[in-house]
Amino acid sequence: MSNNLKIAIISSKGGVGKSTISMQLINPYLFEKNTQQAIAHYEFDDENSDSLSFGASQLSTRKQISVASPLLREELATIFSKDEAMCLDVGGNKTTMTVIEALNDSGMINFLDLIVIPILDGEQDGINASYTYSVLKGYKQNLQFLFVLNRAKDINYIEYQFENYFGDVRGIFKDTYSISKNLFEEDKNNYVAMLDDDIIKYSRRFGLSVYEIAKLDKDFISELENLITERSAEQEIKLISFKNYIANSAKKYEQDVLQPAFNKIDAILNGGKNE
Template sequence: MKKNNLKIIVVSSKGGVGKSTISMQLIAPFLYEFNGNSPVAFYEFDDENSDCLSYGDSKLTNRKIVEVSSPILREDLAEMFLKEETACFDIGGNKTTTMVLNAFNESGMIHFVDLVVIPLLDGEQDGINAIVIYSVLKDMRPDLKFIFVLNRAKNHRYVEYQFDNFFGDVRGIFENNNSVRNCLLGDDENYIAMLDDDIIKYSRRFGLTIYEIAHQNKDFISLLKLNMKEMSKEQEIKLTSFKNYIKKTSDTYYDDVLKLGFNKLKFILERDHDNQAV
């Protein structure tokens, strides 16, 4: 992997699959660690929504909203890739996807992308759109590296049953020749299961990522004990108790989900590194 110049794009033509959640909760902290625990660039391409602003207190990224309808989008992309920086590119869905990917292709910057992340849910249309994006980008650049994020997975154990539009029908009941995995070129291990959990919602309300909450060094139990001595502080007790819950849940999510995701991202990026142009 290239030092200080890693570029990852998160893209899906389907709206509502969690591109911004995956970008901020998984990719941003991974790049932050890769960058020596220093903030990384974060570009959001979406003229309709600015989801990254929900993480207003996050220190992992330096965020910028990119105007998709800009007549010089190709030039803007080239300027971004000229910077010696580690960066995440969060590309909006629908028409935005087509416009931005065309700009990547026409500018030639697609050849300097290190990894494409495609989020999807468990619905049939999600699988179809994932195949379309994968095929379009493979046509642009055959050696491009991919990883799929199975978003809102219920648990690791049954992920193949929940995401049968990705894996194919593992029960052998239905004929499913259009699963995403059947369309991939010799790669069965390029997915991450992002488990669904309320901590994703609550961390966003605090304006932070799960990663940042998990890495906070705060003793809420001692504060809770102190407040409990003064029973009149009912609101403070409730808030401190809730913050303790958020911290414990974030710790667990980091250990059980994010660390596994980081390891898989590193594996995909480093695999065949010596034999591929980066």
């Protein structure tokens, strides 16, 4: 597997967490595969720049690309000609189809290693994800896909939350519109769940990804011991205690959610086999 992987996060539905998935999952994955060197993050969106929330992140260098530019095809060709690992964070709604068409017209769609489609648990999310998938498959059938079931409440029971993906596991309703019914056989198991957790929210406050917080080498317990021994101010003790909670939460999230997702991406890119 090449270090210079090119992964695009695409969904025609707005508000499903594309930028969150880009910064919290795909950038850390590419960073690990790129021998822990910063990767290139391109945000295709003329209205929003969600990656700015992660201003302190060292995992990527970030650049916003104008989708309205008449030179979008040429811009894509320039981007793909670079010898770098990259994450392409594509905005929703009209932006999605504009970028997909430009990827196809420029031929750059042939050089994407993986398409990531984030979805929430609403019915419209499933319909839009299926549409995005079918359009991209129509352009290039052997594209590799990963569906990210975002803001999962409980990873052990995701089938019940994401019926729009799996179909009705209770056998009560028709599964006509479930995503799994519209997938090619090789893509049916290409999904991961991103757990909804406070650490996702708080990591934005720090301007870092959960992955980066998990890797911080800080001994907050020793700091707490010193502060309590010295009878420091209550607010200072509360702050260090909170930081200790954040550090532990990030480590757990990285172990329980991110690393299994990394393994799934490895398996997809290696033809179903883990490295």
